[in-house]
Amino acid sequence: MGYKLLEGIRILDLTMVFAGPIGSRILASLGAEVIKIESAMRCDVYTRANVYPENEPGEEHWNRGCFFHSLNAGKYGISLNLGSEEGKEIFRRLVKISDVVIENFSPRVMENWSLGYKDLKKIREDIIMVSLSGLGHYGPLRDFYMYVPGMEGMSGLMHMTGYPEEPPLLSGYAYGDWVLGTTGAAAMLVAIYHRQRTGKGQYIDVAGREAVISHIGEIVMDYTLNGREQTRLGNRHSSSAPHGCYRCKGHDQWVNIAVENDEQWERFCQALGYPSWTKEKRFAEASSRWRNQDELDRFIEEWTSQRDHYEVMEILQKAGVPAGAVLNMKEIHLDPQFVNRGFFEIIDHGEGVGKRPILQQIPAKFTGVEKFVPRRAPRFGQDNEYVFGTLLGMSKDDLKRLEQEKVVGGIPVFPPGRRTRADLIEKQGAGWFDPDYLVEIRKKHGDDIGKG
């Protein structure tokens, strides 16, 4: 759901892939007008061209990818070639009527185009410019080539993720990008609020790696306070037990259980009906449970592996013990709590795709403000008429000429659409496929899912 909290704020969005689009979608959901700028030579290839409905790239596959739909819902989309002089001039005209510019090029690109903060400020004194990058826009390492593994790896987070005797582990869903984009959105809002009070714009430099460091502050402080280098603990806790992820009945089904104190331990034992091992002395106190958790975990897993993970969660929650099923991507769409609160937005993504649920990028429920249903992610160049015509006052003839000169419009330069290699994924176990996914989704999200 969208909320009209930031109505009238216009954001020019030059970002691509994950981090930037996550940040700008948050702003779009909060009511800002986000204009995503791509060009025929340079568009959001990775997210546009991946994972199509029913695994069929189809016609104009660049408009059919699920990543793009999810990351860019609620935004307007135009095609404008910033490599051309006239393209830059049109961009400057847009800056004049906008509040924020957000970009995630390598450091220097915007300056080389004479579109750095100093240039933009000359066009519009109170502009807010947000630059997202891996290591920041100044400093000796600013030109490093890096992606999510650099943000998670150079921040200390990867060092803390995984098992002590195994390699540091990368998140499976580009978490570092999420932190970078969302921190960018947060900083942008600070600047918008500041400008509302003072009339002043500013430049914001967000480094993904530093944003991730902000999320492990207490771990860094064990080093600054005590000189202790913490390390990864798998799913374990530094002092309490049991605390882990346990196998359940069925293939690849898991439940998390986190007993925080002796009171919860007592309730845990009661919920299990006091099997003999729960009475063993070595499990009686938090510290001895922690020391003996290898054995403890084996006993617990014997119990959980005979039960469904939802069943384990319910038994333990009834007893007031923190436990939660580990939900896969199917279950999360069907889970009663997520469905009840409408976490997934049902958006019609257009011909051949139809209505499909996508997640909310900012799952906040506001009351006391007008709501709106976000528009689908833009087709390539979809809003050229609105932006160039309505906002900038260009005539149809102007636009035609610009199209001929390849400043706007055109057909994106794209590799051919490829199906996802389902066979390879299944063979390697990197994921699994549910042939009945449309039937399952329709049960909870409406019979018209997947119908364009």
Added chain:
Amino acid sequence: MGKKAFSDLKVLDCTQGVAGPYCTKWMADFGAEVIKVERPTEGDIARRMGPFLKDEPHPEKSGTFFYLNTNKKSITLNLESETGVKIFKELVRKVDVLVEDFEPGKLSDLGLSHETLKKLNPRLVMNSITDFGQTGPYRHYEATNLTLSGLGGAMYASRPANKPTDRPVVEGGLQAEYVTGLLSFIATVAALVNQVRSDQGVRIDMSAIECVASTLGGHVAEYPYMGLSRRTSPWAIHGYPIGYSAPCKDGWISLTPGIGGAPNIPFLIGQPELQDDPLFAKPAARMAEPEKFDALILPWLQERGKWEVTKEAQELRLAFTPVLAPGELLEDEQLKAREIFVEADHPAMGKVRYPGAPAKLSETSWQKGRAPLLGEHNGEVYGQLGYTEEGLVRLKEEGVI
């Protein structure tokens, strides 16, 4: 630098632990007056969470509490008492924002429902941050960072690319909590932008499991589009170069050739004759036979340090990066140049170093500072409400503050 962004803003903060305090930390560090309400005697639960200075458990020596509560004021207030509720209402009248993380229904039971508070202060922005949200069948369930990470779907998709059916692993630290805090901050500031324009308050209902699920991005949509439920990273699935960790002489290095960068690996390892080998030219070939790839590169890495490898690889446009331990960050030249770590004096902890601004803003001052002692600002805050010193002594005797 100019003014602080939130220098006129007053925030009443009834949160504890990690998520809520991280939300209000952003406000306090950017200049808001954040009045943190703690229970008398025990205070915020984070005061009992390590790491403690010199490993000595003490409510004023927790690193976790320090980090999450910089620049805030602390008052103690017992909301289970009638006088406490009355004082709370007086405070609500004077603030722009209330952030709270009580169990759903708890504030209403105390006579402090949103309807009541809205009458006292129609422009109040009230953000309620809970594990599952104010509504829904799980709203009274118990949760921790671990269980939230599993229910939010993040854990299922976090497993080693080469062992995708192994046990799911939780992200290090307390990411479910931080994620919730950061999104709560964003929602609150959006409501404040609206408050300045419209003079209207709003109520916000945040759910931590939803916040965790929102980090999944487009990955979760693979299910409704083609029935895929992933167990590991997108790189492994879509045939892009993967970012796995490989051992080198002094630790680990993250091998991400980057799109199109892999053909340079033979030059890095001194075997240019391999440049046309499909292992380097084609991601799919590399993924099909990772052991073959490893056999070529691991021995070379074993003899070199992570920074040495990184710098050589970067020259060849390979996005190899070192895996750093938290302590190594303090010595990092880039972080030093950007002055990421800051220092503040604390009465019980002395000089404390901690990670500073999460983003660099050119016009808005981000401020370093310390966490408050429990009830440190009772005199100041209650004084402003008109309570005399004797009055405060009486409230203390009655167990209200």
